[in-house]
Amino acid sequence: MYEMKTSELLTAASVMGCIAAGADEEKISAARAYAHDVGLAFQIVDDILDVTSTAEELGKPIGSDAQQEKTTSVTLFRN
Numbered sequence: 001m002y003e004m005k006t007s008e009l010l011t012a013a014s015v016m017g018c019i020a021a022g023a024d025e026e027k028i029s030a031a032r033a034y035a036h037d038v039g040l041a042f043q044i045v046d047d048i049l050d051v052t053s054t055a056e057e058l059g060k061p062i063g064s065d066a067q068q069e070k071t072t073s074v075t076l077f078r079n
Contacts, residue, residue, distance in 0.1 A: 005039070005043050006039040006040075006042050006043045006046075007035065007036045007037075007038070007039025007040045007042075007043065008039070009039065010035040010036070010038055010039040010042075011032055011035040011036050011039065013035070014031040014032065014034070014035035015028055015031060015032055015035075017031070018031045043073070044073045047072040047073045047074045048073070048074060049062075050062055050063065050064065050066075050072070050074070051063065051066070051074050
């Protein structure tokens with residue numbers, strides 16, 4: 001689930017940047033792993049904020065994941 005969200009976008013951008021810069025496979029692999037982990041962390045924080053924050057604090061509607069019945073890190077670990 002998470003691999004198809006924010007982490008994929010960050011990973012693609014990081015890998016493309018490495019390729020454009022002429023990085024070797026070791027550096028590309030390291031950038032790929034780092035971007036994946038950053039994207040995963042971002043998504044988990046976003047999931048938590050969706051249930052603990054306010055619309056004013058975030059600047060976007062809250063509770064939308066629950067309304068759409070999305071499976072998130074919060075729904076997986078709340079039981």
